[in-house]
Amino acid sequence: MTENAISGKKVAFIGAGNMAEALIKGLIDSRVIAADQISASDILENRRQYILKTHGIRCVEDNLQLVADADVIVLAVKPQVLQMVLAEVGPVLGASKLVLSIVAGVAVKTILSGVKEGTRVIRTIPNTPAMVMEGITGIATDGGVSKEDVKIAEAIFSTVGKTVPIEEKLMDAATGLSASGPAYIFVMIEALADGGVRMGIPRQTALTMAAQTILGSAKLYFESGKHPGELKDMVTSPGGTTSAGLHKLEAGGLRAALINAVQAATLRSEELGKS
Numbered sequence: 001m002t003e004n005a006i007s008g009k010k011v012a013f014i015g016a017g018n019m020a021e022a023l024i025k026g027l028i029d030s031r032v033i034a035a036d037q038i039s040a041s042d043i044l045e046n047r048r049q050y051i052l053k054t055h056g057i058r059c060v061e062d063n064l065q066l067v068a069d070a071d072v073i074v075l076a077v078k079p080q081v082l083q084m085v086l087a088e089v090g091p092v093l094g095a096s097k098l099v100l101s102i103v104a105g106v107a108v109k110t111i112l113s114g115v116k117e118g119t120r121v122i123r124t125i126p127n128t129p130a131m132v133m134e135g136i137t138g139i140a141t142d143g144g145v146s147k148e149d150v151k152i153a154e155a156i157f158s159t160v161g162k163t164v165p166i167e168e169k170l171m172d173a174a175t176g177l178s179a180s181g182p183a184y185i186f187v188m189i190e191a192l193a194d195g196g197v198r199m200g201i202p203r204q205t206a207l208t209m210a211a212q213t214i215l216g217s218a219k220l221y222f223e224s225g226k227h228p229g230e231l232k233d234m235v236t237s238p239g240g241t242t243s244a245g246l247h248k249l250e251a252g253g254l255r256a257a258l259i260n261a262v263q264a265a266t267l268r269s270e271e272l273g274k275s
Helices: 018-029 045-055 063-068 079-092 108-112 128-132 147-160 168-179 181-198 203-224 228-235 241-251 254-274
Strands: 011-014 038-041 058-060 072-075 098-101 120-125 135-140 161-166
Touching: 011 018, 011 063, 018 038, 018 045, 018 128, 018 147, 038 045, 038 063, 045 058, 063 079, 072 079, 072 147, 098 108, 098 147, 108 120, 120 147, 120 168, 128 135, 128 147, 135 147, 135 168, 147 161, 161 168, 168 181, 168 254, 181 203, 181 254, 203 228, 241 254
Parallel strands: 011 038, 011 072, 038 058, 072 098, 098 120, 135 161
Antiparallel strands: 120 135
């Protein structure tokens, strides 16, 4: 476990949206650090009041006030406002600060260009299941940061799911796979339920069956240690029902559709990063 990597450190979130809130909740619930070691900022007064009331942490409007005492700063803002935020806080950062970015499509070098020399920056790509503590976060470990810095990032993001190290050049691919991936899975849940409804199962029952089937299958993959193909074969009897269903999936191009979805989302992420 890497929780002790942030023991005694103060963590500040610039932006208190859904993903930041998931991380705040994860840190508090896992008791990695105390609530009084966590702070956040947001431009919306009602959001600041909500974060204070719900999680008991300090939430302010002033970003400079926020980062002054923080050891770790999490950039959790929209890409279109990042430059404005960096112009404000960049000059007061430096070697004593570790910046973790969850800003989609923004490279480490872009952030470094807007902060004081010596600031350490790690780029990450979490996904929305972090909101229920089942996320997956890719952590770019090739930006000249220390092993201790990486441990700090892992300690924070492991409170909302799993983490994987990844080269920054593959961050767009990680976006296409895991950040966009939940949307693909929601379509699959809906489509499986539609199939159940077509065959007479009530809608809500079909949705529950579809969602739990996907959840249980993912858990079986992790806990069994078996390759997905092997697990598939365990369900597929010669000439049986699963074989008939799989034949239709192959004929409908499910594999190619998912591969193409990841590719298209990756290329779009690259485009957005350039813009």
